[in-house]
Amino acid sequence: MTATETFADRLKKATWNDHEAAEHTTYLDALMSGRVSREGYGEMVAQHYFAYMALEQAGRALADDPIAGPFVSPELERIPSLEADLEELYGKDWRDKVAPSKSTLTYVARINQIADWPGGFIAHHYTRYLGDLSGGQVIRKIVERTYKFPTSAGVQFYIFPVISDLRQFKVDYRDKLNALELDEVQAKRIIAEAVLAYQFNTEVLVEIGKRLPEYLVA
Numbered sequence: 587m588t589a590t591e592t593f594a595d596r597l598k599k600a601t602w603n604d605h606e607a608a609e610h611t612t613y614l615d616a617l618m619s620g621r622v623s624r625e626g627y628g629e630m631v632a633q634h635y636f637a638y639m640a641l642e643q644a645g646r647a648l649a650d651d652p653i654a655g656p657f658v659s660p661e662l663e664r665i666p667s668l669e670a671d672l673e674e675l676y677g678k679d680w681r682d683k684v685a686p687s688k689s690t691l692t693y694v695a696r697i698n699q700i701a702d703w704p705g706g707f708i709a710h711h712y713t714r715y716l717g718d719l720s721g722g723q724v725i726r727k728i729v730e731r732t733y734k735f736p737t738s739a740g741v742q743f744y745i746f747p748v749i750s751d752l753r754q755f756k757v758d759y760r761d762k763l764n765a766l767e768l769d770e771v772q773a774k775r776i777i778a779e780a781v782l783a784y785q786f787n788t789e790v791l792v793e794i795g796k797r798l799p800e801y802l803v804a
């Protein structure tokens with residue numbers, strides 16, 4: 587750690603290896619090269635749905651918390667978008683067709699377990715939403731090109747209509763991370779939880795990837 591390194595810098599640096607591992611799972615590499623069927627993409631959207639249900643439920647419970655509350659922004663909420671995407675991908679009866687995988691159940695259990703620890707919640711919040719606002723925007727372009735959905739339903743998860751400037755939003759988000767008053771022990775615990783959050787995400791993607799032979803096109 588250097589004297590000028592902020593908490594947001596530390597968090598990114600300490601998790602970037604785990605980011606690379608998540609980004610380069612076999613499944614995401616195949617998705618990013620347009621080789622995953624619509625059904626295979628739908629499986630990831632379904633798994634996102636269960637994770638975000640837990641994350642956003644935890645967020646609502648912490649909305650007035652002095653530490654975690656400032657991170658809980660309604661403009662980030664993904665559940666309505668995920669519901670629209672799932673309806674496009676699976677049809678109106680999508681709720682009967684999707685189920686959490688084993689890895690998602692483990693991830694959700696961890697989110698629920700840390701839901702009363704504001705720092706832990708922030709670690710999970712950061713790992714997902716800052717990712718959706720960053721690499722998620724790259725995924726969006728590929729997904730639009732691959733599946734050519736008739737409307738935005740199918741990729742709404744990656745669209746944040748209420749946030750006019752994603753870049754500025756991320757700058758403000760990092761400012762909030764840097765404004766947390768953390769001692770070294772707390773800072774390290776949050777970083778460790780973010781590493782875990784990446785690992786849960788990677789495991790979810792690895793589990794979907796096991797079905798790639800079914801999902802690969804061309």
Ligand code: HEM
Pocket residue numbers: 594597598605608609614618712713714715716717718720721722724725756783784787788
């Ligand atoms: C195809 C997959 C992915 C691509 C291409 C990608 C790409 C990127 C890029 C280019 C950035 C840097 C943006 C910037 O510096 O502003 C970034 C940041 C980030 N990504 Fe990803 N990513 C992918 C998958 C993921 C996944 C699966 C997660 C989480 C589970 C994730 C979480 C994050 C987070 C938290 C950041 C913010 C890091 C920070 O600035 O502190 N990404 N991603």
